Amino acid sequence: MSLSPFHLAIPVHDLPAARAFYGEVFGLEEGRSSEQWVDFNFFGHQLVIHEHPQTPTQEQAxxxxxxxxxxxxxxxxxxxxxxxxxxxxxxxxxxxxxxxxxxxxxxxxxxxxxxxxxxxxxxxxxxxxxxxxxxxxxxxx
The missing domain is CATH 3.10.180.10 (2,3-Dihydroxybiphenyl 1,2-Dioxygenase, domain 1)
Structure with missing residues (x-):
């Protein structure tokens, strides 16, 4: 089965903590980044974490x-x-x-x-x- 990579951008209210989590806990390769966002190779897909105020679903899913x-x-x-x-x-x-x-x-x-x-x-x-x-x-x- 051949799949196209998906792109997913998610909000994170603590960019340094999220960057460490995805980079260190999962060992994901980091791609492009800025002071407000970071791209990761998420098992062959593009995951982007974007700095954003905490959302209600992040507080209580x-x-x-x-x-x-x-x-x-x-x-x-x-x-x-x-x-x-x-x-x-x-x-x-x-x-x-x-x-x-x-x-x-x-x-x-x-x-x-x-x-x-x-x-x-x-x-x-x-x-x-x-x-x-x-x-x-x-x-x-």
Missing amino acids: HTNPVDGHDVPVPHFGVVLGWEEWEALAERLRARDTRFVIEPHVRFKGQVGEQATMFLLDPCGNALEFKAFKDMNQLFAK
């Missing part, structure tokens, strides 16, 4: 129930290969990351079975990372 967990809304993330997801989960655990939803397998034994984890960046933006052993399950009903 809404949640929806999914498979017994309260999933923060809004959120963004990326679908990784299974081994890459496992390596990221270990990297985050080794850095004592506080998860909103711990790494686990969701919908076990059902259509759409997937590994998932949720966490917040230092500015309250929710991220989800997921993986499928069978990528054909990505959009399965």
Whole structure:
């Protein structure tokens, strides 16, 4: 499956903390930047963090129930290969990351079975990372 990279720009109210989080915690390569924004190579996609006053969803995210967990809304993330997801989960655990939803397998034994984890960046933006052993399950009903 060949995908085009997406571009996502998100607000951050503490640019230095967010820059360190995406650069050091995830080890993302930094691209162009200014005093108000920074580009990152987010697993082959373009993520831009823009300095902006704190938003209501960063202060207190809404949640929806999914498979017994309260999933923060809004959120963004990326679908990784299974081994890459496992390596990221270990990297985050080794850095004592506080998860909103711990790494686990969701919908076990059902259509759409997937590994998932949720966490917040230092500015309250929710991220989800997921993986499928069978990528054909990505959009399965």
